[in-house]
Amino acid sequence: MPYELRLEVLAQYREQLLDGLLMTVWLSVASIAAGTFFGVVLASLRSVRGGPVRVLVDAYVEVIRNTPFLVQLFIIYFGLPTLGLRVGAVTAALIGMTINLAAYSTEIIRAGIESIHKSQIEAGEALGLTQLQIYRDIIILPAVAKVYPALCSQFVLMMLASSVCSAISTPELTAAASYAQSQSYRSFEVYIAVTLIYLALALTLRGGLALIGWRLFGRPGGRAAQPTLKVEAV
Template identity: 70%
Template sequence: MSYTFQFGALLPYKADILAGIWLTLKLSFISILLGGLAGAVLASLRSTSGRAVRLVIDAYVEIIRNTPFLVQLFIVYFGLPGLGFRVGADTAALIGMTINLTAYSTEIIRAGIEAIHKSQIEAGEALGFTRFQILRHVIIVPAVGKVYPALCSQFVLMMLASSICSAISTPELAAAAAFVESQTYRSFEVYILVTLIYLTLALVLRGALALLGLWLFGRRAVRRPLAAMPEVSA
């Protein structure tokens, strides 16, 4: 049985594919920025606050990490309007991705914080550092440096998981692929192209994060940046 590839049939839809790529990148960049920062804040609060705050943060992390990302998106997109908050598909995707990534980032950074030896904190206190200075320079920065490869892996996985947002009609790359496939009936060609695009985006993002880690933390933070691949619920 022979099959004739016709990638030329996809050319009239290049604008749709490019628009999908752009939205995927935009959602990924913003959610990585917000989710990474929020994860650092929650991990810090968990290590410095009382039992009640720790329980709330732990509950949030466990709920998000043990429920499917798709269900979380549905709650944001279909559930919030029932409470009087109407959000568009793009906004709902961004909120869902940020909430999901925050939970994973919090857990990853928490592991880094727990790896900081108490003697380092005591040394900071002996040098007269304020509590904020100890948190920033002795705990958070070294902790993020220790877990940076795992954090990078989670960021890449979140970018790939953005394809799930097509389920709520967000016109990112996966949704654009579905539209092109419905118009051309060239399923094989469409999804080969999309696979290559996602692969390229993942490699570029991994490289960019590795360079960022090299600048921020030195060579130790960028060794085998995808060695640990945390799981994202789909």
């Protein structure tokens, strides 16, 4: 007997799926905000202070970038409680995503900062700008503007990667899908629908980030907006 697609079963689970979608959006937005913030802070610290600070930041970035996100989540969710720190599934997901994204954005923004030519800073000093003005207007903002497309790609990757948070029982979109398929036995319909939702989310996020980039830096983010600095963040 050929298989019949029955997409109408999805309607039964629309509430769970909607809740899951909102959780995915919330986790993504929160970790993008926090991850970018820590990325800017760590990349700045690293470029201002030499010695142990730089070594520590670099070690953090390398450890996170060279281990799987899923294993990082397991360490936070299952490992921390054995040290006496109990974290819920949502908190664990949020911590994990922030720690992960912060490492990538530190690396990306570092590349941006290093691309700022020394003469720019000297020009700022010659104009009598304060240290803070130089830092903000000559180093950080142009650096972030330069690497914005790479940051955006990383944000989208993080949103997509949040799907593995279902493995630590965070009630996000993939978890909602797993629930719906375990109840309905309609795994193909459920996963096709949820895949399309993720695709729509990714396109929306990319579009939104491009708009934000346009507002902030006067040009679209997204890829290939203009020749930008090459960062090895795939």
